[in-house]
Amino acid sequence: MKILxxxxxxxxxxxxxxxxxxxxxxxESVSSYQDAIARVNLYRYDCxxxxxxxxxxxxxxxxxxxxxxxxxxxxxIISAKNSLxxxxxxxxxxxxxxxxxxxxxxxxxxRVSAIIRRKSFSGNNLLQFNELSIDLLAKxxxxxxxxxxxxxxxxxxLLYFIANKGKVVxxxxxxxxxxxxxxxxxxxxxFIYSHIKNLRKKLLEAGSHDYIQASYGMGYKFTDx
Amino acid sequence: MRLLARYNRVTLVTxxxxxxxxxxxxxxxxxxxxxRDVDKDLEVEENEVLAYAKQxxxxxxxxxxxxxxxxFYRATPETxxxxxxxxxxxxxxxxxxxxxxxxxxxxxxxxxxxxxxxAAGQFYKVLIVKSTVETEDLVQIIFFITIGxxxxxxxxxxxxxxxxxxxxxxxxxxxxxxxxxxxxxxxKDIPRIETxxxxxxxxxxxVTSMSSRVKNDxxxxxxxxxxxxxxxxxxxxxxxxxxxxxxQTGDFSQRQxxxxxxLYGSVSRLTRLNQSxxxxxxxxxxxxxxxxxxxxxxxxxxxxxxxxxxxHDKELIVECRLTDKGLHTSPYLFDxxxxxxxxxxxxxxxxxxxxxxxxDKEKLTIKxxxxxxxxxxxxxxxxxxxxSGSDGSGLGxxxxxxxxxxxxxxxxxxxxxxxxxxxxxx
Numbered sequence: 001m002k003i004l005x006x007x008x009x010x011x012x013x014x015x016x017x018x019x020x021x022x023x024x025x026x027x028e029s030v031s032s033y034q035d036a037i038a039r040v041n042l043y044r045y046d047c048x049x050x051x052x053x054x055x056x057x058x059x060x061x062x063x064x065x066x067x068x069x070x071x072x073x074x075x076x077i078i079s080a081k082n083s084l085x086x087x088x089x090x091x092x093x094x095x096x097x098x099x100x101x102x103x104x105x106x107x108x109x110x111r112v113s114a115i116i117r118r119k120s121f122s123g124n125n126l127l128q129f130n131e132l133s134i135d136l137l138a139k140x141x142x143x144x145x146x147x148x149x150x151x152x153x154x155x156x157x158l159l160y161f162i163a164n165k166g167k168v169v170x171x172x173x174x175x176x177x178x179x180x181x182x183x184x185x186x187x188x189x190x191f192i193y194s195h196i197k198n199l200r201k202k203l204l205e206a207g208s209h210d211y212i213q214a215s216y217g218m219g220y221k222f223t224d225x
Numbered sequence: 226m227r228l229l230a231r232y233n234r235v236t237l238v239t240x241x242x243x244x245x246x247x248x249x250x251x252x253x254x255x256x257x258x259x260x261r262d263v264d265k266d267l268e269v270e271e272n273e274v275l276a277y278a279k280q281x282x283x284x285x286x287x288x289x290x291x292x293x294x295x296x297f298y299r300a301t302p303e304t305x306x307x308x309x310x311x312x313x314x315x316x317x318x319x320x321x322x323x324x325x326x327x328x329x330x331x332x333x334x335x336x337x338x339x340x341x342x343x344a345a346g347q348f349y350k351v352l353i354v355k356s357t358v359e360t361e362d363l364v365q366i367i368f369f370i371t372i373g374x375x376x377x378x379x380x381x382x383x384x385x386x387x388x389x390x391x392x393x394x395x396x397x398x399x400x401x402x403x404x405x406x407x408x409x410x411x412x413k414d415i416p417r418i419e420t421x422x423x424x425x426x427x428x429x430x431x432v433t434s435m436s437s438r439v440k441n442d443x444x445x446x447x448x449x450x451x452x453x454x455x456x457x458x459x460x461x462x463x464x465x466x467x468x469x470x471x472x473q474t475g476d477f478s479q480r481q482x483x484x485x486x487x488l489y490g491s492v493s494r495l496t497r498l499n500q501s502x503x504x505x506x507x508x509x510x511x512x513x514x515x516x517x518x519x520x521x522x523x524x525x526x527x528x529x530x531x532x533x534x535x536x537h538d539k540e541l542i543v544e545c546r547l548t549d550k551g552l553h554t555s556p557y558l559f560d561x562x563x564x565x566x567x568x569x570x571x572x573x574x575x576x577x578x579x580x581x582x583x584x585d586k587e588k589l590t591i592k593x594x595x596x597x598x599x600x601x602x603x604x605x606x607x608x609x610x611x612x613s614g615s616d617g618s619g620l621g622x623x624x625x626x627x628x629x630x631x632x633x634x635x636x637x638x639x640x641x642x643x644x645x646x647x648x649x650x651x
Contacts, residue, residue, distance in 0.1 A: 009459050015466035019473070080458035102462035102496055105469040153534075168472045172489045179531060191538040216482040218472060218489075 001046040001116050005029040006036040006062065007078070008054050012101075016049065019105040020112075022166070033057030040066055040073070046116045047074040049108070050095070052086060060089065067094045074115035078103070104173035106164045113163035129162050130224055131208055143206035153178050154199045161212065161222035170219040196220060229394070233386055240378055248371035252364055259360040260336060264309055267338040270295065270353050278344040292356035297342075300350040305341040312337040314356040333358045396420040400429060407436060408511075409443040446506075457499050464492055494618075501620040505608075508558065508627045515557055521550045521584055528563055529582075532571065540577045547584040552651060554632050562628045565621040566591045566647050572617060573645070581644070587651060592644040599640030606636075 003020055007013040008031045020027045028045075030036045033056035040048065040062060048066075052059040063075055077090045080101040087098045096115045099108060117127065117136065127134040131144045139155055141148045150158065160177055161169070174192055200212045213221045274295065277285040287295050294314065314335030337354040396418045403415045415436045418429050468488060477485065525547055529536075536543050552559075570580045570593035578594035596612070604610050606626045609619035625647075629636040635650040 009463060011463035012459070012466050015463070015470045018470055019466075080462070101458045102465040102492075105466050168475075170469065170472060170489055172493055173469070176493075179535070191534045195534070215472075216477045217479075218477070218482050218485055 001112075002026040002044075003028070003112065004036075004039060004043075004045045004048045004073075006031075006048065006054065006059065007051040008032065009051075015105060016108065019109065019167070031055075033062070036062050037065060040071070041069070044071065045073045046119065047076060047096075047112050049112065050075055050077050052077060052079040052090075060086075060093065063090065063093050063095055072119070074112075074119050076108075076111055076115060078108070104170065104176065106160070106167060106169045106173045107177055109167070110160050110163040110177065114159075127159075127162065129165070132158075132162075132203070134159070134162075143203060143208040146206040148202050148206045150199065150202060153195055154202070157195060157199055158203075161220070165211075165222050166225070168215045168219050168221045174220070229386060229390055233382070236382060237379060240382065241375060244371060244375040244378070248368065251367050251371065255367060256360070256364060259357075259363065263336045263355050263357060263360070264338070267309070267336065267353050267355060271338055271340050271351070274351060274353075275340075275342055278342045281344075283344050284342070284349065292358070294352075294354045296352045296354075298350045298352070300341065300348055302341075302343075302348045305339065305348075305350045307340045308338075310337050310339065311335075312354060314354050314358075316356075334361065393422070396422065396425040397428070400425070400432060404432065409440055453503070458496075461492065461496055461499065465496070468492065498618045498620070501618040501624060504561070505620055505624050505627060508624065508631055511631060515555050516553055517556060518551050518553050519556045519559055521552055521559070521589065522547045524556070524559065524563060525582060525584060525589075528560075528567060532567065535571055536580075539571060539574060541571065541574055541580055542578070543580045543582070545582045547582070548586065550584055550586055558628045558632060562625050562632075562649070565625045566649075569593075569617075569621060569647075570645075573612065579644075589649040589651075590646060592641075592646045594643050595645055597643070600638065600645065602638045605638060 001024070003025065005013055005016050005020075005027065007016065007029065010031070013029050013031060017027050017029050028039070028043075030039055031054075033054045036054065037057075050059045050062060054062075059077065059079070063077075066073060066075065075095045076097045076099060077087075077095045078099045078101060079086060079090075090098050096118070097111050099111055125135060125137040127136055133142045134140070135142075141150055141155065141158065156178060157174070160174065171192055178192075178195075196212060200210065203212075204210060209224065211222050211224055213223065215221045270293065274285055284297055285295075287297070292314070312335050313332040316331045316333055333356050335354045335356050337352055340351045340353070342349050342351050399418050400415075407415060415433050417433065418425070420426060420429070468485065472485070525545070529543065529545065567580070567582070570591055573595045574580065574593050575595055579592075580594075581590070581592040583590040583592075600612070606622050608623045610622075611617065611619040626636050628634075629649060633651075637648050637650075639646050639648070
């Protein structure tokens with residue numbers, strides 16, 4: 001996939017770029033409004049990660065520019081402005097998603113993957129990972145044509161893992177993805193473990209390889225290596 | 226008390242008191258004048274009697290005249306002292322007297338003069354009495370006129386207040402109405418009102434300039450809020466993303482993992498604290514206006530499904546009794562309110578405790594077990610008030626309270642049996 005990161009904060013830009021850089025991905029980044037406009041008018045991307053507050057202009061204007069020229073690039077707005085108006089304006093203007101800073105890179109990756117899936121799999125709603133195949137419309141998971149019955153949260157967890165394959169995903173990130181902001185009243189994240197245990201068991205029973213690895217007690221890694 | 230009522234009361238009381246005092250002074254003055262008049266008449270009569278006795282050396286013949294009687298009594302010399310006195314005037318039944326038609330003798334109030342005369346070597350005490358009924362009639366008339374004037378004055382004042390003052394105050398009421406519907410968030414300004422009264426012009430001017438100042442401040446505040454949000458959340462976002470990146474570098478010792486976990490925890494707490502503060506500012510400034518009809522029952526049920534694992538994790542028993550209830554309110558704010566209250570019920574609960582959620586047409590009640598002692602209800606809604614050992618932001622209940630104020634609900638706390646109870650009255 002081809003991704004453009006428009007973000008003026010150097011630290012964040014570098015982290016995102018690093019997280020998305022892997023074999024098969026092309027990842028570019030710009031830090032100012034003018035550079036961004038020049039870039040989006042020249043090249044097409046599968047997904048543009050767009051910060052609202054930029055030196056030289058507003059990310060909203062870049063979005064308008066894209067839509068005026070009928071470019072179909074996926075757009076994910078990342079903004080520290082947790083204001084409802086901005087969010088609604090962004091989505092009204094045709095952004096595909098909105099993520100408030102700060103966020104976990106794994107969450108960003110999952111959202112970007114979802115956008116690209118929606119854009120590129122038009123007519124084909126099947127997501128394939130080795131012997132796993134996921135019907136995104138029916139929300140059904142198969143391992144070598146064996147149907148696996150997953151709960152809502154297990155299904156969400158699997159999608160999250162596949163979007164972040166090869167990466168260590170922290171327990172915090174998983175908890176926030178599955179339970180949202182309400183997660184902070186939990187004592188610990190042990191109950192995540194039971195979800196992961198169940199998912200892993202169901203996949204193994206259906207004949208899948210063991211892709212889920214625990215990682216230093218901090219998180220999990222979904223990998224086929 | 227309304228200004229008009231207050232003003233009316235003062236003017237009316239003053240008027241009545243002044244009128245009564247005036248009436249009293251009238252009464253005393255006229256009484257004095259009239260009595261002096263009667264006394265003069267009595268002296269004239271005395272002179273006539275004395276002159277007659279001196280000339281003829283006998284007593285004059287006594288005859289009844291209108292409202293005047295003279296009587297003579299034998300007396301020893303030097304026992305009679307000449308003086309005026311208030312006495313009674315005896316009315317003998319006489320068809321000529323129109324005033325009293327009763328049988329027998331009657332008495333009217335009168336004024337008398339006691340004097341003495343000598344005639345034919347005999348010493349007499351003389352009593353001359355005149356009726357003062359006419360005087361009293363006069364006083365009565367003055368009294369009625371006074372009352373009449375008071376009533377007339379009250380009526381006039383009442384009418385003036387009713388008609389004139391209401392019209393005079395009209396600009397004030399218009400302005401008040403404008404102030405009531407004034408909302409810093411919308412663009413409508415307070416209009417200039419048409420009035421020729423200087424005070425109202427001044428008031429209008431002050432209100433208009435105040436409203437534009439407030440709007441400016443509000444705009445500044447909103448900008449500040451957004452800037453603060455951006456400035457604070459960006460570094461937190463960087464820390465967060467760097468932690469995620471660090472996690473990918475592999476091979477951590479147990480000790481490093483523990484440190485990383487603690488860092489994650491603190492960063493997410495910092496994030497929540499910051500977001501809570503910004504949310505509070507936002508709600509206090511009433512920046513959220515997205516009212517629509519919300520089905521409270523559905524909202525609560527969704528929340529319970531969302532929290533299922535957390536209930537399970539703390540072995541909490543959740544009891545729900547929900548009735549269908551639709552409400553025209555902000556779904557965004559109601560969600561936060563619900564999240565905060567149920568979140569508190571989970572966070573401050575004990576292992577294996579209870580949570581009871583009751584929803585009926587009037588109120589939402591959320592009860593939880595936990596600490597055996599009641600909370601200090603006067604402190605719990607203040608900012609950053611936390612129970613010891615709480616890892617919350619200390620803003621949850623402040624936000625809840627503020628949301629309730631915005632949405633027109635009432636939030637209260639009480640402790641019954643073993644339950645900490647929060648009640649939201651719609």
